[in-house]
Amino acid sequence: MKRAGFDNIWLPVALLLPQLMIIAIFFYWPAGWALQSSFYLQDPFGFGSTFVGADNYTSLIGNDHYLRVAWFTVVFSILVTFFSLAIALLLAVKADKVLRGAKSYRTLLMWVYAIAPPVAGFLGILFFDQSTGPMTRFFQMFGWDFKLGVDYNATATAMIIVSVWKQIPVNFIFFLSGLQSIPRSVREAAMIDNRSATGRFWQVTFPLLAPTAFFLLIINITYALFDTFGIIDALMKSNPGNNPMTLVYKVYLDGFRGNDLGGSSAQSVVLMVLVLALTVFQFRLVERRIHYT
Amino acid sequence: MAQVSLEGIRKVYPNGFQAVESTSFTIQDGEFVVLVGPSGCGKSTLLRMIAGLEDISDGTLKIGDRVVNDVDPADRDIAMVFQNYALYPHMTVRKNIGYGLKNRGTPATEISAKVEDAAKMLNLTEYLDRKPAQLSGGQRQRVAMGRAVVRDPALFLFDEPLSNLDAKLRNQMRIEIKALQRRLGTTAVYVTHDQVEAMTMADRIIVLNEGRIEQIGTPYEVYHNPASTFVASFMGAPPMNLIEAEVAEQQVRINGYDGLMPAPAAYVGPVTLGVRPEDVELNNQGSVTFRVDILEELGAHRLLHGTIAEQPFSVLVGKDEDVQTGETRVTLKPDALRLFDAETGKTL
Amino acid sequence: MADTTLEAPAATRRPRRIRWETVGDHVVLILGSLLMMLPPLIALTTASHDAVTIHREGLQLTLGDDLGKNFKNALFEKGGFTKNVNGMLMLMNSFILGIGFAVGKIIISMMAAYAIVYFRLRFATLAFWIIFTTLLLPLEVRILPSYEAIQKLGLTNTYTGLIVPLIASATGTFFFRQFFLSVPEELAEAARIDGAGPWKFFIDILVPLSRTMIAAIFIIMFVFGWNQYLWPTLITTDESFFTLVRGIKQIVLTYTDANIPEHGLALALAIVAMIPPVAIVIFFQNWFVKGLTESDK
Numbered sequence: 001m002k003r004a005g006f007d008n009i010w011l012p013v014a015l016l017l018p019q020l021m022i023i024a025i026f027f028y029w030p031a032g033w034a035l036q037s038s039f040y041l042q043d044p045f046g047f048g049s050t051f052v053g054a055d056n057y058t059s060l061i062g063n064d065h066y067l068r069v070a071w072f073t074v075v076f077s078i079l080v081t082f083f084s085l086a087i088a089l090l091l092a093v094k095a096d097k098v099l100r101g102a103k104s105y106r107t108l109l110m111w112v113y114a115i116a117p118p119v120a121g122f123l124g125i126l127f128f129d130q131s132t133g134p135m136t137r138f139f140q141m142f143g144w145d146f147k148l149g150v151d152y153n154a155t156a157t158a159m160i161i162v163s164v165w166k167q168i169p170v171n172f173i174f175f176l177s178g179l180q181s182i183p184r185s186v187r188e189a190a191m192i193d194n195r196s197a198t199g200r201f202w203q204v205t206f207p208l209l210a211p212t213a214f215f216l217l218i219i220n221i222t223y224a225l226f227d228t229f230g231i232i233d234a235l236m237k238s239n240p241g242n243n244p245m246t247l248v249y250k251v252y253l254d255g256f257r258g259n260d261l262g263g264s265s266a267q268s269v270v271l272m273v274l275v276l277a278l279t280v281f282q283f284r285l286v287e288r289r290i291h292y293t
Numbered sequence: 294m295a296q297v298s299l300e301g302i303r304k305v306y307p308n309g310f311q312a313v314e315s316t317s318f319t320i321q322d323g324e325f326v327v328l329v330g331p332s333g334c335g336k337s338t339l340l341r342m343i344a345g346l347e348d349i350s351d352g353t354l355k356i357g358d359r360v361v362n363d364v365d366p367a368d369r370d371i372a373m374v375f376q377n378y379a380l381y382p383h384m385t386v387r388k389n390i391g392y393g394l395k396n397r398g399t400p401a402t403e404i405s406a407k408v409e410d411a412a413k414m415l416n417l418t419e420y421l422d423r424k425p426a427q428l429s430g431g432q433r434q435r436v437a438m439g440r441a442v443v444r445d446p447a448l449f450l451f452d453e454p455l456s457n458l459d460a461k462l463r464n465q466m467r468i469e470i471k472a473l474q475r476r477l478g479t480t481a482v483y484v485t486h487d488q489v490e491a492m493t494m495a496d497r498i499i500v501l502n503e504g505r506i507e508q509i510g511t512p513y514e515v516y517h518n519p520a521s522t523f524v525a526s527f528m529g530a531p532p533m534n535l536i537e538a539e540v541a542e543q544q545v546r547i548n549g550y551d552g553l554m555p556a557p558a559a560y561v562g563p564v565t566l567g568v569r570p571e572d573v574e575l576n577n578q579g580s581v582t583f584r585v586d587i588l589e590e591l592g593a594h595r596l597l598h599g600t601i602a603e604q605p606f607s608v609l610v611g612k613d614e615d616v617q618t619g620e621t622r623v624t625l626k627p628d629a630l631r632l633f634d635a636e637t638g639k640t641l
Numbered sequence: 642m643a644d645t646t647l648e649a650p651a652a653t654r655r656p657r658r659i660r661w662e663t664v665g666d667h668v669v670l671i672l673g674s675l676l677m678m679l680p681p682l683i684a685l686t687t688a689s690h691d692a693v694t695i696h697r698e699g700l701q702l703t704l705g706d707d708l709g710k711n712f713k714n715a716l717f718e719k720g721g722f723t724k725n726v727n728g729m730l731m732l733m734n735s736f737i738l739g740i741g742f743a744v745g746k747i748i749i750s751m752m753a754a755y756a757i758v759y760f761r762l763r764f765a766t767l768a769f770w771i772i773f774t775t776l777l778l779p780l781e782v783r784i785l786p787s788y789e790a791i792q793k794l795g796l797t798n799t800y801t802g803l804i805v806p807l808i809a810s811a812t813g814t815f816f817f818r819q820f821f822l823s824v825p826e827e828l829a830e831a832a833r834i835d836g837a838g839p840w841k842f843f844i845d846i847l848v849p850l851s852r853t854m855i856a857a858i859f860i861i862m863f864v865f866g867w868n869q870y871l872w873p874t875l876i877t878t879d880e881s882f883f884t885l886v887r888g889i890k891q892i893v894l895t896y897t898d899a900n901i902p903e904h905g906l907a908l909a910l911a912i913v914a915m916i917p918p919v920a921i922v923i924f925f926q927n928w929f930v931k932g933l934t935e936s937d938k
Contacts, residue, residue, distance in 0.1 A: 114864050114921070174934060252784060252785075381832075383850060
């Protein structure tokens with residue numbers, strides 16, 4: 001709050017009201033409702049529900065398919081996060097270094113940000129097409145009979161590649177702006193102290209970039225968990241079958257296709273807890289970051 | 294035009310911190326009063342309470358005959374110039390200056406005439422259609438002044454208005470502000486941490502320290518008869534020399550030193566002896582030994598830094614005075630000696 | 642350099658050294674750019690061929706003759722399951738979602754942020770937490786109950802149901818709060834002394850001051866809204882409410898399930914879905930980058 005705030009009562013209330021109402025109706029109500037229904041078993045035909053305590057949760061732990069999905073989500077998130085961060089960092093460091101064409105490179109490397117995930121997924125379908133896809137042929141050169149939508153590992157690989165590709169721009173933008181915010185004087189001091197460019201990068205630049213990297217780590221995990229829904233849905237052509245999927249996709253699948261309201265709600269709650277943990281972690285980092293700068 | 298009176302004004306923040314202790318003083322109609330002190334002394338809080346930007350915890354504030362404790366800033370008939378000018382960046386100079394008038398429902402033709410007048414007074418006429426970002430620091434300062442002047446308020450409030458300017462502009466604006474205030478005859482309260490500004494601009498200076506008034510007086514009084522060691526060391530550059538001494542039998546003896554000088558006041562016991570650097574003379578027959586360590590060339594003067602009886606001491610001499618580092622004899626002018634209580638620092 | 646006269650006898654021009662390191666940097670950047678650029682570009686070239694060619698030979702690297710035809714059909718031919726929506730309708734819906742979401746979000750979050758930052762409000766802290774808790778849970782984790790809520794309110798297949806729940810997150814409010822906090826305090830104080838009340842200050846000073854911020858957040862929110870997929874998929878079952886991004890899967894499935902899949906048409910539609918957000922990001926990239934990095938999402 002500002003030092004000298006206004007004293008009115010009704011104006012701020014009126015200003016806050018729209019936001020608070022939308023949040024109450026479309027956030028708190030649904031979230032509370034999810035929590036509640038995760039403890040109930042819904043009759044498949046919509047005739048009421050019975051309280052089943054933590055059954056929905058315990059049955060998740062015993063469910064092989066759920067555990068498999070959870071395991072895939074973990075592997076998927078780690079790989080997507082790692083590769084998209086690594087490639088983006090490499091490109092950002094180079095784009096920050098070159099004098100000529102820096103602006104053009106920035107434009108070329110960031111515009112994919114604006115492409116919707118399902119559209120990216122659709123491009124993926126064509127590139128990984130079983131008979132004509134160039135990526136399929138590329139994998140066949142190594143003797144891998146790549147079958148998108150049929151072979152579990154092939155589908156998973158395609159999902160990871162498209163998801164990494166789609167996320168590079170965001171990471172690139174943040175890394176580049178992080179690099180550009182390092183004061184010139186610090187770089188010049190480092191140039192005088194250390195003649196090796198690689199040494200300078202790891203000893204001076206990278207530590208100064210660490211807050212950005214930590215922040216991006218969280219952003220990327222969130223992305224891998226939630227925003228890849230469109231890519232995954234497109235690549236499996238809405239046909240789950242034996243295909244890999246993430247936890248969010250499973251929530252959608254069980255809730256909307258399987259009509260397992262309680263199970264789906266319990267999964268939602270598990271995801272909520274996961275995201276809460278991530279966010280608390282992030283807030284603490286952000287707080288630290290504020291202290292540093 | 295108005296007289297401003299503070300009676301027992303206090304500021305206590307919700308966390309219990311007392312920013313300003315109970316303070317009372319009266320500012321005469323047309324007077325230029327400067328509140329001066331180190332940062333955190335409460336001078337800005339005091340000013341902001343007068344402006345109405347900060348609630349008054351206790352006491353009565355009057356502008357003219359009206360108690361204004363609970364009056365909105367806009368209705369106190371004041372104008373304020375801020376340290377960072379607080380110009381509206383998206384408005385032209387003309388709109389910036391006229392905004393307050395417009396909000397008061399002044400007719401457009403009158404606004405435009407008044408803005409033109411103010412701009413002429415401040416040499417801003419040719420910049421009226423520019424935005425603040427297109428102006429130099431000095432010009433922005435003038436616009437801030439214009440915004441205050443145009444409303445013809447009962448009271449000007451200045452919150453360190455010159456601290457963002459370079460030294461040369463600052464000297465120039467100091468004179469301009471003072472001249473303008475003289476011409477308009479408007480009462481003014483001016484906050485600064487710069488004692489040179491305080492000395493040169495004020496009719497009366499109020500020295501604050503840790504939320505307390507240390508001294509109220511004309512620049513001459515504050516400089517020559519500081520009420521405490523704090524005032525003595527804060528006002529004046531270089532500051533007054535303060536050395537430990539002892540008074541007995543109408544004589545002052547500097548600690549660790551044998552020479553005696555007549556005491557300016559009847560007192561017995563340990564004291565802090567104050568003397569301005571310009572009130573010390575180099576003199577072969579002088580009674581005190583001064584060890585010169587560093588010689589600082591100031592152009593019109595030379596400032597000698599060193600010690601007397603191991604205590605830091607400085608002496609201001611003319612530019613032609615021939616001085617070497619090392620020991621020399623000096624005389625402290627007897628009528629320039631000031632004695633302060635060694636414990637409380639108050640003048641004796 | 643000007644020292645040639647002194648060294649004249651032995652002066653030979655120093656050979657221009659090729660800096661291999663710089664060349665390497667450019668190679669990496671060019672490869673990276675190709676990696677990002679090629680897939681959509683190939684999509685464009687492929688979209689210029691007829692269905693049979695694409696079906697038989699896959700992606701095309703050269704421009705064919707059917708670019709105009711494919712785009713025209715994609716935009717104006719009625720498709721989908723019900724055969725009564727065309728690309729233009731979906732394009733319009735996408736704009737309604739993108740702009741409606743961005744504008745709604747900006748207005749609502751600016752008002753809320755103003756109330757939180759500039760008023761001495763006893764429950765300001767409470768309101769802050771009520772609002773900022775929403776940052777914790779993205780729509781995706783509460784998708785099912787949110788859908789139920791919309792259904793109970795009878796808002797499925799409406800623009801309201803499509804747009805308003807997406808606004809129920811505090812990203813914009815957080816962004817504007819940060820910005821308002823960075824506005825110098827003295828500006829509000831000067832305005833108070835100038836006799837501006839809270840509403841006047843908001844309209845006369847704060848909103849004009851926020852222009853760049855508003856533009857930046859508009860771009861980000863427009864792209865975000867335009868690219869929504871999961872929520873529109875659930876909320877709109879009536880094809881006349883389909884956005885491009887939501888419709889693309891259905892369209893692709895119907896096109897590709899044919900004997901000879903209409904990949905050219907599907908690609909043309911995908912490209913139409915890409916162009917507006919990509920264009921806005923490229924043309925306003927300085928604002929966009931500023932908004933993205935300063936809002937910390």
